[in-house]
Amino acid sequence: MKKKAKKKLAPKTMRRQVAALPICHDESGNPRVLLISSRETQRPVxxxxxxxxxxxxxxxxxxxxxxxxxxxxxxxKKPVGTYRYWKRLSDQFALVDVDVYALEVAEHCLEWPEQEQRQARWFSPEDAALLIDEPLLAALIRRLV
Structure with missing residues (x-):
């Protein structure tokens, strides 16, 4: 009987990523947060x-x-917060700490490198926090905006 292969967890070394939290204000002055779809699962990130x-x-x-x-x-120039998540790598999962930097958006370009691979959409902070899977990131969005 053949055993099913399990995904391996990455070694204990912590990995680190950096992220931008794009924020703007609409015509009424209400804050908006930009979420994009992840490439593989299409979930909001x-x-x-x-x-x-x-x-x-x-x-x-x-x-x-x-x-x-x-x-x-x-x-x-300094992170506004950090969150942790499990990153799916090719044959394993790795625990990653992400430093988040606030980005006051001045321009949303008509063309960019990954526009064919992702969808980008503006949300109220409350809606963005509800759509995000990572609880610490959702709390950061609620606290910041």
Whole structure:
């Protein structure tokens, strides 16, 4: 009888990513949060990625925001919060801490590198927090905006 292969958990070393939390205000002054779809599962997430060699983390988060969501603006130099999640890798899961930087969006571009792979949509902070799977990120969105 053949045993079913189990996904392995990554070694205990903590991994770190950086993320941008894109925020703007509508015509009435109400805050809005931009969520994008993840590539594989299409679930709502914020733009994030691995740290970039030779770049400060806040600038790496700003780059991810443009590549994944097509937004540009003013990014905070210090994280506004952190959350943890399980990242699915090719053959294992890894626990990842994500430093989140607030991005005051000044421009939503018509074209960006991953626009064919993701959907981007603005939400009220309350709705964005309800759609996010990670409880710590949802709490961060509620607290920040």
């Amino acid at each position: 914020i733009p994030k990625g691995w740290q970039m060699k030779g770049k400060p983390d806040h600038l790496a988060a700003e780059i991810e925001a443009f590549e994944e969501a097509g937004v540009k603006g003013r990014i905070s």
